[in-house]
Amino acid sequence: MADPYPEAVFDAAMARAGIVLTEAERATLIGVSRHIAASTARIRTERPVGLEPATIFVPGQNT
Amino acid sequence: MSALPGTIADLHRLIAARKLSPVDLARESLTRAERLNPALHAFIRLTPEVALDQARAAEARQMQGALRGPLDGIPVGHKDIFETAGIPTTGHSRVMEHHVPAKDATVVRAWAEAGMVTVGKLATHEFAWGGPSFDLPWPPARNPWDTTRFTAGSSTGTGAAVAAGIVPAGTGSDTGGSIRGPAGLCGLAGIKPTYGLCSRTGVLPLAHSLDTTGPIAWTVEDCALLLQAMAGHDPADPSSANRPAPDLLTGLGDGVKGLRIGVIRHFHEADLVVTPAVRAGVDHLAEVLRAEGAEVRDITLPPLMDWNATGWLILMVEALAVHEPWLRTRFRDYGEILRERLALATLVSGADYVQAQRRRRELCGAMAATMLDCDLLLTAAQASEAPPIDQVSKFASLEAPGLTIPFNLTGQPAMTVCTGFGEGGLPVGAQIIGHPFGDAVVLRAGHAFERATAWRQRRPALAA
Known part of the structure; x- marks a missing residue:
């Protein structure tokens, strides 16, 4: 399992979103953040540099 | 004599033969709701005036021999993220507690135009994601098979109300499994249609590139009737597919002979180890479809994680x-x-986020390659029988993989059917997954399974 996000990174993310947590909430979420770290690592596979995301759309279709 | 619990198909036959009054049926549904809701919390709001007005209109059509079709006069509930004109639509949240929409969601309107009777608004996880929660303006819905148990979510009230026979059907939304989960834990049929098949206009969003709307009902046949009335292009929804609505009913009884079915066994036996009853249910589904003439084999996809x-x-x-x-x-x-x-x-x-969307394209590619040799796929719908509602982790979806979200990523149609019963007499379910816009084939297979088995005969004791 991945490490939790560093506290400074976590605090910066909450501040940017304007979210004020209690100390208990902050401690819980920092612990759980290891799951986010694991997920962001898992999706980074070796891939062609030009691979398009799934959200690319064709102009004129539904736009 | 009581008409509920009953299927839409059966209720329609009675209404068409003028043996059942839509007004009496609406009253019975409201009475059942008043009796059972204190234990189930399936509804957060009943709408008796709307229901009786709509039921009277249906009854007038019945008497004139002008019924609009199989849904005319059938009671229904709407998940409280589906906007309903003049009726509060809250997302089960304090944040929107006083929101009263001016218009119906497109699919709510479609069912009303088909003659359905809105009995009330159904509980949901907060904004279709946060639950089960005990600190919201309304309590979480309970499972009719055992009211100490979870319904799964987020279409919690729909699962509870349909399983209890208060209404024969309701709306659900599915972003990561919110139709298929409650259908599984409540012993129901529920289909997440192909992404873009059904409008989301007027439905409070969760995640735009994954959100779908669809029906939950007692049987696959009822789901087909409901989905037929929901499906179709909506120019107001940017995700809506601009193609003719499919015919989901004509071939419903054609069976599965010759269909090629892949079982994603590693999803539910290795990547996530499900309980014995859930696993046996998937095997049972595969065996029944094989006996009905399908070719069944195991297939492999990228890991569930x-x-x-x-x-x-x-x-x-x-x-x-x-x-x-x-x-x-x-x-x-x-x-x-x-x-x-x-x-x-x-x-x-x-x-x-962009890397995740790039990974999504790779996963969709892997799925498309697999589907070249398969008409349908099978896997479990949930990991276990319904857990106690007070023991569901706040971060469950991060702690263990789920079996439903792969098909939100690919946009494929995916349906849960009840495959039997496990610990404590609680139902278990499995998924049938099809090609994009192959919703009719998914329904065909589900209907073939239900026709060949007796699971639809068993109702929760509470529903009697």
């Missing part, structure tokens, strides 16, 4: 984009579960 990491990162970020303004101003108005999940979503960067 890859689908979940990709799906949940996308879902979290898209949900954060929806709720970002309120997080700044009304953070404490959300329930604990949703506000903490949304707070975690702020950790996901823009680059993470």
Whole structure:
């Protein structure tokens, strides 16, 4: 399992979103953040540099 | 004599033969709701005046021999993220507690135009993601098979109300499994249609690139009737597919002879080890379909954890984009579960989101390659029988992979059917997955399974 996000990174993310947590909430979420770290690592596979995301759309279709 | 619990197909036959009054049926549904809701909390709001007005109109058509079709006069509930004109639509949240829409959601309107009778608004996880929560304006719905148990979510009230026979059907939405989960734990049929088949206009969003709307009912046949009335292009919904609505009914009884079916066994036996009853249910489904003439074999896809990491990162970020303004101003108005999940979503960067969408394209490619040799896929719908409602982890979707979100990523149609019963007499379910816009084939297979088995004969004791 991945490490939790560093506290400074976590605090910066909450501040940017304007979210004020209690100390208990902050401690819980920092612990759980290891799951986010694991997920962001898992999706980074070796891939062609030009691979398009799934959200690319064709102009004129539904736009 | 009581008409409920009953299927839409059976109720329609009685209405068409003038042996059942739509007004009497609406009254019976409302009476059942008043009797059972204190234990189930399936409805957060009943709408008796609307229901009786609509039922009287249906009865007038019945008497004139002018019924609009198989849904005319049938009671229904709407998940409380589906907007209903003049009736509060809250997302089961304090944040929108007093929101009264001016218009119906497109699919609510479609069912009303088919003659359906709106009995009330159904409980949901907060904004279709946060639950089960005990700190919202309304309590969470309970499972009719055992009211100490979870319904799964997020279409919690729909699962509870249909399983209890209060209404024969209801609306659901499915972003990561919110139709198929409650259908599984409540012993029902529920289909997440192909992404883009059914409108989402007027439905409170969770994650735009994953959100779908669909029906939950007692049988696959009822789901087909309901989906037929929901499906179709809606220019107001950018995700709506501009193609003719499919015919989901003509071939429903054609069976599965010759269909090629792949079992994604590693999803539910290795990547996530499900309980023995759930596993036996998938095997049972495969064996019945094989006996009905399908060719069944195991297939392999990328690991379930890859689908979940990709799906949940996308879902979290898209949900954060929806709720970002309120997080700044009304953070404490959300329930604990949703506000903490949304707070975690702020950790996901823009680059993470794009990488997840790139991984999604790779996974869709792997799925498309597999589907070249398969008409349908099978796997479990949930990991276990319904757990106690007070023992569901706040971060369950991060702690263990789910079996449903892969098909939100690919946009394929995926349906849950009840495959039997496990520990404590609780139902278990499995998924049938098809090609994009192959919803009719999924329904055909589900109907073939239900026709060949007796699971639809058993109802919760509470529903008697």
